[in-house]
Amino acid sequence: MAALATAFLALVVLAAVAAPVVSPHPPTRQQIARRLTPPAWMPGGSPEHLLGADQLGRDIASRILFGARISLTVAALAVGIAAATGVSLGVVAGYYGAWADRVLTRLADIQLAFPLTLLVITLIAILGPGLVNVVAALGLGGWAAYFRMTRAQVLMVREMEYVMAARCLGVPDARIAWRHVLPNAISPLIVLASFSVAQVIILESALSFLGLGVQPPTPTWGGMLADSRDYLAIAWWLAASPGLALTLTVLAINLVGDWLRDRLDPRLVL
16 A cells, blocks of 8 residues: 555656656636536546536646646645754753753743634634745644654653763764754654645645635636535536545555654664
8 A cells, every 4th residue: 555655645746847748738728618628538528637627617637737736836845844843942951951851841832822724714814815925834733743843852862871871972962962862852843744645735735725825817726626615516526536535645645654754663663
């Protein structure tokens, strides 16, 4: 299952990167005469629109490909911001301790007291919708989880014998923290990041569904689901195609995350 999930994710990434080349139509081109065209295998379908056309005659397959670009871009940037911020502060708090640990831990506790979805929606309501603001809100909303895990790992690793030996040899604290402690605490952070990618994709789709994410005419999976609500009774494929793409992508990411957890956890390996 992990191999199949990895292959599927590779296909999704390649399709998203090559979307301008492989998409059969521009994602925003409207053909009103072909509105609500069913998929090619259904009666009335057209080979020009393999997955059908939406209420404005836009090709669904092309919009799914370009929507994948948005979802993967937002996920990569948001997880990168959250991980970089949380890991850096976690190393500082876990290794140096003292007042920095107390202040940063209290800040993380305050943020974790709010549900992530509610926090992100609040930030978007303040900042306004748009790609940059969505990435910023998701990145700033996710740092606390990385901070807590990094801090816990650093507190454990800093007491190892090789760290004490490095201190005795006069190695600077900054070099010990970033060259010796962090690399040996990184395994659970990689697993956390893999699961966070799936969570961010779902949150980005939810924001787009609510009209708070990337704005039209840019195609997004959540936006496509929102546009299809009024046509479920007569054109089910408008929701089925982006919904299936979202479900399979998130499922594949979670399967890869489970595999990484099994491979990187020494207790499970033994």
